[in-house]
Amino acid sequence: MRSPIAVIGGAGRLGSLxxxxxxxxxxxxxxxxxxxxxxxxxxxxxxxxxxxxYADSLATALRGCAGVxxxxxxxxxxxxxxxxxxxxxxxxxxxxxxxxxxxxxxxxVLVSQIFVTRREHPxxxxxxxxxxxxxxEDAVRExxxxxxxxxxxxxxxxxxxxxx
Ligand SMILES: NC(=O)c1ccc[n+]([C@@H]2O[C@H](COP(=O)([O-])OP(=O)(O)OC[C@H]3O[C@@H](n4cnc5c(N)ncnc54)[C@H](OP(=O)(O)O)[C@@H]3O)[C@@H](O)[C@H]2O)c1
Numbered sequence: 001m002r003s004p005i006a007v008i009g010g011a012g013r014l015g016s017l018x019x020x021x022x023x024x025x026x027x028x029x030x031x032x033x034x035x036x037x038x039x040x041x042x043x044x045x046x047x048x049x050x051x052x053x054y055a056d057s058l059a060t061a062l063r064g065c066a067g068v069x070x071x072x073x074x075x076x077x078x079x080x081x082x083x084x085x086x087x088x089x090x091x092x093x094x095x096x097x098x099x100x101x102x103x104x105x106x107x108x109v110l111v112s113q114i115f116v117t118r119r120e121h122p123x124x125x126x127x128x129x130x131x132x133x134x135x136x137e138d139a140v141r142e143x144x145x146x147x148x149x150x151x152x153x154x155x156x157x158x159x160x161x162x163x164x
Contacts, residue, residue, distance in 0.1 A: 002027070002028060002066065003028070003064055003065060003066035004027070004028035004029060004030045004046065004064070004065055004066065005022055005027055005028070005029055005030070005065060005066055005067040005068070005069065006029075006030040006031075006032050006048075006061060006062050006065045006067070006068045006069065006099070006106075007019050007022070007029060007030070007031055007032065007069045007071065008032040008050075008052060008061075008068065008069065008070050008071060008072055008095065009032070009033070009069075009070070009071035009072045009073065009111075010029070010030075010031030010032060010033065010041070010045070010069070010071070011031060011033045011035075011036075011038070011040050011041055012071060012072075012073065013155070013157050014071050014111060014155055014157075015031070015069065015071040016040070016041075016042075017157070017158075018069055018071065019031055019041075019042060019045060020042055023042060023044055023045065028046070029044075029045045029046065030045065030046040030047075030048050030061060030065065031045045031046070031047055031048070032048045032049075032050045032058075032061045032062075033047070033048070033049065033050075034049065034050070034051045035049075036048065036049050048060065048061035049061075050062075052070075052072055052087060052090075052091030052092070052094055052095055053081060053086045053087060053090060053091055053094070054094070055094040055097065055098065058094055058095060058098035058099075059098050059101065061098075062095065062098040062099040062101075062106075063098075063101070063102060063104075064102070064104060065099055065104065065106045066104075066106055066107070067106050067107040067108070067109065068095060068099050068106045068107075068108050068109070069109045069111070070091075070092060070095055070108065070109065070110045070111060071111045072087055072088070072091060072111075073087075074087040074088045074127075074129060074132070074133070075087055075127065076126035076127050076129060077127050078127050078128075079127070083127045083132075084126070084127045084128060084129040084131075084132040084133065085127065085128070085132045088129075088132045088133050088135075088136040089132045089135045089136045089139065091136070092110065092136035092139050092140060093136075093139050095108075096108065096139060096140065096143050096145070100143075100145070105145055105146070106145065106146075107145070107146040107147065107148070108140050108143065108145050108146070108147045108148070109147070109148045109149075109150070110136065110137060110140050110147065110148070110149045110150070111150055111152065112133050112134075112136070112137050112149055112150065112151045113130075113133060113151055113152060113153075114151050114152065114153040115130055116130045116133045116134040116137065116151060117130075117134065118130065119131060137149050
């Protein structure tokens, strides 16, 4: 059986679209969520409880994956567990470490956002959200892994191909 792809935030709005699309293509999918018991996941996915802020929680979820999609909503506090630093920087680095712990070289897809290079943008007032997003992107680029970084503006929660 082919190696799975982990979708972190796979129960979220974008992550669930990614998850469904991967399932349609016959890919094994691991949805990584802090609350898998909420039961919003499609049939056929492997469910893993983990939180990107806590490195130890990620080991089992990311072991042996061929790809990792990071589609995590950042906190907006200036500091502490709900800050962008903990999710979009520390969290990304935790994921990179866990996903490569046993020599794997997964393709990493990081969902970032528009404006990350515009430090003066008002969105950066929320816990330096844009700065930490960019630092997280840099961590992915510097990892040496194959990667894709996307910087969406506004998502419509619809599949590009309609009901495919
Ligand atoms: N929607 C847009 O218009 C838009 C525009 C630009 C960029 N983006 C970015 O695209 C990404 C996905 O957005 P979305 O709209 O799909 O957001 P969403 O519906 O809020 O989903 C994000 C997911 O992040 C997960 N998450 C949050 N903190 C986590 C943590 N510490 N550890 C593990 N998972 C965590 C949550 O999963 P659990 O609760 O299951 O743990 C949640 O399902 C985000 O980075 C967002 O900022 C979105």
